[in-house]
Amino acid sequence: MQLNVQPGLLASDKAAEAEAIVGACVHCGFCTSTCPTYLQNGDELDSPRGRIYLIKEMLASGSAGPTTQQHLDRCLTCRNCETTCPSGVQYHDLLAIGRETVDALVPNRRRKIKRALVRTLLLARRPLAWATGLARSLSGLLPVATQRLLGPAPLFADAFEQRTGARVLIQAGCVQPHLRPDTDNALSHLLAQFGVAVEWVHGCCGALSAHTSAEQQARELARANLQQWRDAAARGDIVAIVSTASGCGLQLAEYEALLGQQLTAEDRELIGKVCDPVTVIAQLHAQQPDVLPDLANAEPIAFHCPCSLQHGLGLSDAVQRLLTDLGASLPTITDSHLCCGSAGSYSIFEPAMARSLRDQKLGHLQQSLPATLLTANIGCQMHLQGGTVTPVEHWLVWLARHTFLPIEE
Ligand code: SF4
Ligand code: SF4
Structure with a gap:
């Protein structure tokens, strides 16, 4: 496809980027076969090819309507299409340009307020901590479904933090530390078993802002995190920078694309250290194979690989390989490449599509009757x-549980 962006619509670098991405698309349609939204409703405009076409029309004409906005909003940003595309079309970069443009061309006050409200609520760490703390203390009085969402009582105490010397930086996000405080602690305890120290960095990665049309806020959050990383690097060697939420990890890994020319060589070096915890644990396990437990007698499990991990970070089977290497038995999941419908804040803004994808995913995950x-x-x-009584756990918590607590036979 050929695109000539309407003069004056975009900054020249963004216009050139959009033209190059659209130009790489040969309209073959291979991507439609792995697009979850297209597979759900069969609407070409809810496929990657259809959305590229909508963005192309908008950028060429300099005009758009609510239909374009609706179909771009309905995209999960799961990047399954990028994994499938034989031409290497960088769809998510084009989508970001498309969303920013459509939001400018189609002002929608109600939509804007709703997104700002969700951002404010989820980024307000103190009120979130207070609300989850209160909910936990009243847990016995809450409906069973809400109790399941709050999760079990934390198992792992806060691990010792080291602020100098060689260490892994754990970027603690905004939501997870309150909803599942065990996850970061499980990672820190596992790393301690390998003799690796950790330091926490507190601050939102910016993914929520980037996904809700607040690019400027996403850039500010990224700059604040980079400053913390630089400060930490000044106190000692940073081995790796990780987030235990793969969606946040993907956002951190893409700070270079987000901030571009504003970055220094030191910033780029630090961004190069961002990786998923599975990469760190797998490397340590290869060096010290006796630290992690034998999982041959563990309860039946099934693993859902988030899109951010498989399509974003390109680690489609890294967790499965590690757990299998430890003796765990993992079933093959039908359509494991498809999104579960969560997609950051997507499930809040597009609940019907999100629920439908979740129910389909749960059906596939539960085929082998896993206990977890x-x-x-x-x-x-x-x-x-939210859609099952079967406990859903972070693989790090599950691994830490089996490392530090005996397996019940
Ligand atoms: S698979 Fe790639 S080249 Fe083919 S239509 Fe989709 S985005 Fe375009
Ligand atoms: S990112 Fe996911 S939902 Fe969006 S067009 Fe690509 S495959 Fe479809």
Whole structure:
């Protein structure tokens, strides 16, 4: 496809980027076969090819209507289409340009307020901590479904933090530390078993802002995190920078694309250290194979690989490989490449599509009757837990539980 962006509509670098991405698309349609929204409703405009076409029309004409906005909103940003595309079309970059443009061309006050409200609520760490703390203390009085969402009482105490010397930085996000405080602690206890120290960095990664049309806020959050990383690097060697929520990890890994020319060489070096915890644990396990437990007698599990991990970070089977290497038995999941419908804040804004995708995913995950479902992202964890009585756990918590507590036979 060829695109000539309407003069003056975009900054010149963004216009050139959009033209290059659209130009790479040969309209073959291979991507439609793996697009969850297209597979749900069969609407070409809810497929990657259809959305590329809508964005192309908008950028060429400089005009758009609510239909374009609706179909772009309905995209999960799961990037399954990028994994499938034989031409290497960087769809998510084009989508970001498309969303920013459509929001400018189609002002929608109600939509804007709703998004700002969700951002404010989820980014307000103190009120969130207070609300989850109160809910936990009243847990016995709450409906069973809400109790399941709150999860079990935390198992792992806050681990010792080291602020100098060689260490892994754990980027603690905004939502997970309150909803599932065990996840970061499980990672820190596992790393301690390998003799690796950790330091926490507190601050939202910016993914929620980026996904709700607040690019400027996403950039500010990224800059604030980079400052904390630089400060930490000044106190000692940073081995890796990780987030236990793969959606946040993907956002951190893409700070270079977000901030571009504003970055220094030191910033780029630090961004290069961002990786998923599975990469760190798998490397340590290869060096010290006796630290982690034999999982051959563990209860039946099934793993849902978040889109951010498989399509975003390209680690489609890293967790499965590690757990299988430890003796765990993992069933093959039908359509494991498809999104569960969580997709960051998507399940809040597009609840019908999100529920439909979740129910389909749970059906596939539960085919082998697992006792526990595992995943690697807080969004997927909460979204899936909302649709099943089977416990949904972060794989790090499950692994830490089996490392530090005996397996019941
Ligand atoms: S698979 Fe790639 S090249 Fe083919 S239509 Fe989809 S985005 Fe375009
Ligand atoms: S990102 Fe996901 S939902 Fe969006 S067009 Fe690509 S495959 Fe479809």
